Amino acid sequence: MTYPEQPGAVEVHHPQPITLHAPAAPLVPMQPGPPAVQSIVLPDGRVVTGYALTPAPAPAPIEQRPAVSRTAVNIALGGIGFGAVCGGLFLLTAFIAALAAFIHQLIILAAVIFGGWIAVQVFGTSGHRDHGGTTVNIRKAVIKRNHFRS
Incomplete structure (x- = not known):
């Protein structure tokens, strides 16, 4: 390959500017019908x-919608109402639990008192009870035939 010592004529190409606003094309009249x-x-x-x-x-025209949908408002109000009811439900369950504990204590107290009354009746100091029959004092009885003397 040989290179020339002097370059030949150089062609310079300048780009053509694009016109953004082209003139409008003339319209042919429309045919009737x-x-x-x-x-x-x-x-x-x-x-x-x-x-x-x-x-x-x-x-x-697009119907103007509110910034917050009605469904979202209803859900939020339901959550607030549920939260308000939960406090009352908690108090109600606490009251029911306290009432049940009170009734339980009353039942235990009644069992202790009634059981004590029965124990006194059974194991009382009198030894025996009168059931309406004839009372026989064996210690003072004297049986002569068998020679039993007290």
């Missing part, structure tokens, strides 16, 4: 023909 066909003449002379586009209908 359906279907509406529209033709546009481009700047270079070409003609583009096609059906006219009907503008899109305006969207229905």
Whole structure:
């Protein structure tokens, strides 16, 4: 490979600026009657023909919604109500537990008193009880035939 000592003529290419605002293409008048066909003449002379586009209908107005949905508000209020009821339920269960303990103590007290009364009746100091029959004092009885003397 050999290189020339002096470079040859250099070509410099400058880019063409792009115009952002191109002139509008002239419109060919529309033909009357359906279907509406529209033709546009481009700047270079070409003609583009096609059906006219009907503008899109305006969207229905969006219903204004509140910042917080009703469902969220209902859930929050239900949680607050449940929290308020829980305190009352806790007090109710504590009251029921205290009442049950009180009744339990009364039953035990009644059993102790009644059991003590029965014990006194059974193991009392009198030794025996009168059931309405004839009382015989064996110590003072004298049986002569068997020679039993007390």
